[in-house]
Every structure is written in structure tokens, then in C-alpha cells.
Amino acid sequence: MKKQLRKRWKRWKRAIWTFTLFLIIGCLAWAGQTLPDQMKKLLTQMTDESPIAIETLNYLQNSGDLESDEQRVFMQHLNNAQGKMKVHLVTSFVCGEEEQVIGDLDTDTIYSLMNNNPSWKGKMDDNGEVWLEETVTDDLSPTCKEQAYMSIDANGNLTLFEGPPQEEKVLRTFFQLDIGSMESSLPKDVLKQLQDGIRIQDIEEYNSVLSTFSDYARDLAENVMKAH
Structure with missing residues (x-):
């Protein structure tokens, strides 16, 4: 019973921190400001037990796509997901596109992947599978x-x-x-x-x-x- 309560509390805690991060970054983006270093440090200290929250912060900071409601919704779905998800990568070229399956990844790994590739966009389909999208503007498929x-x-x-x-x-x-x-x-x-x-x-x-x-x-x- 205690173990289940502990797991549930960790889930709630993750959701609370994620919501807080979205709220803070969203307000700063609306005001046209960047996240102060001191605030970054404080958030990192508060989220030591939640790697997802840190990856969320990094991705949103690096992507420069704070106006994208679609990406916010995607990340909210990602944060609420349980277990591993099948991840696809669709690469769109000047001419043609390619699709490949990256594998079954957990939320933290998906965030790390997107953080390392800030130009990628993501969406989740009705089956709970993740589709990452990359655009290549200087080559053909x-x-x-x-x-x-x-x-x-x-x-x-x-x-x-x-x-x-x-x-x-x-x-x-x-x-x-x-x-x-x-x-x-x-x-x-x-x-x-x-x-x-x-x-x-x-x-x-x-x-x-x-x-x-x-x-x-x-x-x-x-x-x-x-x-x-």
C-alpha cells in the first residue's frame, strides 16, 4: 500500500512540477523575456528528482517555439504517458521524405533526444505512438x-x-x-x-x-x- 502511495505521489509531483514549468516559461514568453539564470538554478534544484522536468525546460528553452500550442500539448501528453512508447522519425527533404522507427523509448529518453535535436517537432497519435518530425532544407531524399x-x-x-x-x-x-x-x-x-x-x-x-x-x-x- 505504501509503495503504491509513493508511486502515486511521485506521479503527482511530476505533474505539479511540469505544470509549474509550463506556467513560468509561458508567462515569460508572453512577456518577451528569457528565463533568468537564478530562476533556472532554482528550478533545477527543485526538480532534482524529476529528470523529465529538466528536459522539458531545456527543450522549451532551446527550441524557440514557445508560441506553438501543438508542441505544448504534445509535451503535456508526453509527461502524462506511462511506460515506453513506439517512436517514429519522419524526415522531410526538399524532395521526398523518409520514415523510420527509432524504437520503444520512455519519456525521459524521448525528451533527451528532442533536447539534442531542438529543431525536431513531435506529436502523439491516437494509439499513443510518438512521431518526431525533422526538416532537411539542403538535400533530397x-x-x-x-x-x-x-x-x-x-x-x-x-x-x-x-x-x-x-x-x-x-x-x-x-x-x-x-x-x-x-x-x-x-x-x-x-x-x-x-x-x-x-x-x-x-x-x-x-x-x-x-x-x-x-x-x-x-x-x-x-x-x-x-x-x-
């Missing part, structure tokens, strides 16, 4: 490097395809091309190559093709890439 083509779609848009353009598996649409201007100024073999599909194998080729044909965007004011 391995699948894209093997299968991506840049070409023109049926509406005259510069488009990124998974596989040959004939298969019509659109990954991303960029901008509409001025075909008439291209026909009058580009060699025929270059235009044909684009129509057949230019193979994209790395981020340099991706940027090079995009830069080259952006000169033929129909409306430069709308020359903004958009996700398909």
Missing part, C-alpha cells in the same frame, strides 16, 4: 535521388515527378512556363530534354534546373514554389 525528374506537366508548369513524367506521379509543382519564349530562345534539344524529363540526382542539379527555367516563368510576380 534517397528515393528522390534515385527516381526524380524535372519536366513540364499538361498545364505547362515546371514540375517535379517521381519517375518518368509519363507516369504522372507529381511530387511538386513550381511555376507556369512561357513555352513560346522557351521555343524561340532555347536550343530544340534542351526543350526536348525538358519535355522528356531531366533526371535529378542531387540538390545541385535540382537547384540548377530550377534556376535555369525560372527565367522563363510566365509571371515573375508569382514565381513562388508551391507544394503540390
Whole structure:
């Protein structure tokens, strides 16, 4: 009985400290202030028995995402979770994404992982599994490097395809091309190559093709890439 009460008290204590941390950091964020060193020291001393609270503090401080209600809700769910959870990592690249299972981790380990990777975002699904999200802005996914083509779609848009353009598996649409201007100024073999599909194998080729044909965007004011 005493053992159960002790466990229950530890759970309550963790919840109280977590709520206190969220409240303090949230108020400071709203006021546009950073957490004073003295306050950090005091909170660390108060939470010596709660590694989760310390990891929460570190993650919130480093992430710079205090306005994100979604992340606050995620961390509250994480703090209330019991035992180990299946953790996935989804990495989104300039083109394509990859998903992998990291393993079954407890709350403290998940917080340590996120604290070491402050740009990662997290969410918990209805099955209690954790999905961590990473964004890579300077590379293509391995699948894209093997299968991506840049070409023109049926509406005259510069488009990124998974596989040959004939298969019509659109990954991303960029901008509409001025075909008439291209026909009058580009060699025929270059235009044909684009129509057949230019193979994209790395981020340099991706940027090079995009830069080259952006000169033929129909409306430069709308020359903004958009996700398909």
C-alpha cells in the first residue's frame, strides 16, 4: 500500500512540477523575456528528482517555439504517458521524405533526444505512438535521388515527378512556363530534354534546373514554389 502511495505521489509531483514549468516559461514568453539564470538554478534544484522536468525546460528553452500550442500539448501528453512508447522519425527533404522507427523509448529518453535535436517537432497519435518530425532544407531524399525528374506537366508548369513524367506521379509543382519564349530562345534539344524529363540526382542539379527555367516563368510576380 505504501509503495503504491509513493508511486502515486511521485506521479503527482511530476505533474505539479511540469505544470509549474509550463506556467513560468509561458508567462515569460508572453512577456518577451528569457528565463533568468537564478530562476533556472532554482528550478533545477527543485526538480532534482524529476529528470523529465529538466528536459522539458531545456527543450522549451532551446527550441524557440514557445508560441506553438501543438508542441505544448504534445509535451503535456508526453509527461502524462506511462511506460515506453513506439517512436517514429519522419524526415522531410526538399524532395521526398523518409520514415523510420527509432524504437520503444520512455519519456525521459524521448525528451533527451528532442533536447539534442531542438529543431525536431513531435506529436502523439491516437494509439499513443510518438512521431518526431525533422526538416532537411539542403538535400533530397534517397528515393528522390534515385527516381526524380524535372519536366513540364499538361498545364505547362515546371514540375517535379517521381519517375518518368509519363507516369504522372507529381511530387511538386513550381511555376507556369512561357513555352513560346522557351521555343524561340532555347536550343530544340534542351526543350526536348525538358519535355522528356531531366533526371535529378542531387540538390545541385535540382537547384540548377530550377534556376535555369525560372527565367522563363510566365509571371515573375508569382514565381513562388508551391507544394503540390
